[in-house]
Amino acid sequence: MLNLERLRVLHTIWTTGSVGGAAAALHVTTSAVSQQMARLEREVGQRLVERQGRGIRVTEAGAVLARSAADVLNLVERVEAGLAEHRGVVAGPLAVAAFATAARGLLPGVLAELTGRFPDLDVSLSEREPDAAVAALRRGHLDVAVVQDWSDDVLGVPDGLSRRHLLDDPFDVALPAGHPLAGRSAVAVTDLAGDDWIGWSTGQICHDWLAATLRRHGAQARIRHTASEHSTQLALVAAGLGAAVIPRLGRDPVPAGVRLVPIDPQPARRVFALWRDSAAARPAVAAAVDVLAAHAAAMDTDRSWVAGHGGST
Secondary structure (H helix, E strand, O other), rough: OOOOOHHHHHOOOOOOOOHHHHHHHHOOOOOHHHHHHHHHHHHHOOEEEEEEOEEEEEEHHHHHHHHHHHHHHHHHHHHHHHHHHOOOOOOOEEEEEEOOHHHHHHHHHHHHHHHOOOOEEEEEEEOOHHHHHHHHHHHHOOOOEEEEEEEEEEEOOOEEEEEEEEEEEEEEEEEEEOOOOOOOOEEEEEOOOOOOOEEEEOOOOOHHHHHHHOOOOOOEEEEEEEOOHHHHOOOOOOHHEEEEEEEEEOOOOOOOOOOEHHHHHHHOEEEEEEEEEHHHHHHHHHHHHHHHHHHHHHHHOOOHHOOOOOOOO
């Protein structure tokens, strides 16, 4: 009979593309992965992986077995989730991932409530961009992922994953306090077409949205400075170096000297939770999604967050 853990190792090599990737995903050594593969090859009497340059590749036989292993592992997870549901206890490991601003603005309260209410739950959080989180979730390396997309850049959700909308996260423009438009109740991005901008790097959603919006109105975005952290972008705005488009989730504290003005029309990204269908019955997964939704709903009804007009606080 084939060993389930060895099938898991083969499947992880197949999905990550390397022994090192499999070892990192499974939290074991590369030597342990190699030993498990050698035993599995003896069990099936066929080569499942072979050297290719400095790395390895999964053979045709290995790919056939890895695809079947995915079905087996999925079935096992459904069985385990059903048993956990029958037991009705929120317990065991729960791996959660979130993009940076959700990890900062939403997850601390969620994790605190989960660990406080369910002492037998072992929760861990990692920061991952949506595409990476979806891939890890599909491979079984995560249990819940908090991801985001825009209406102009929709995140593809593969079959086998479920989703729940958490909130819409609006963006405002951050301006130096002395900017002529800083006292406005709302501003169009095109009103700032001649300004210098502070933003993310080319290829990131917000950067591309800003460039496309200005281009539609015959203007070129002069993005003078780029930074991946909102705190850095806001510090540059406070220094009078340009304007920035900043989401409301996870942006506090806003430094003195910065004014946040709503954009008209208001751009927003959608934030939602993902989990595997096969794990949906696990009480831990269900509890995590429910707590996420409750905290997100509280943010949506918090008018100070929704208004978000900003100031010097």
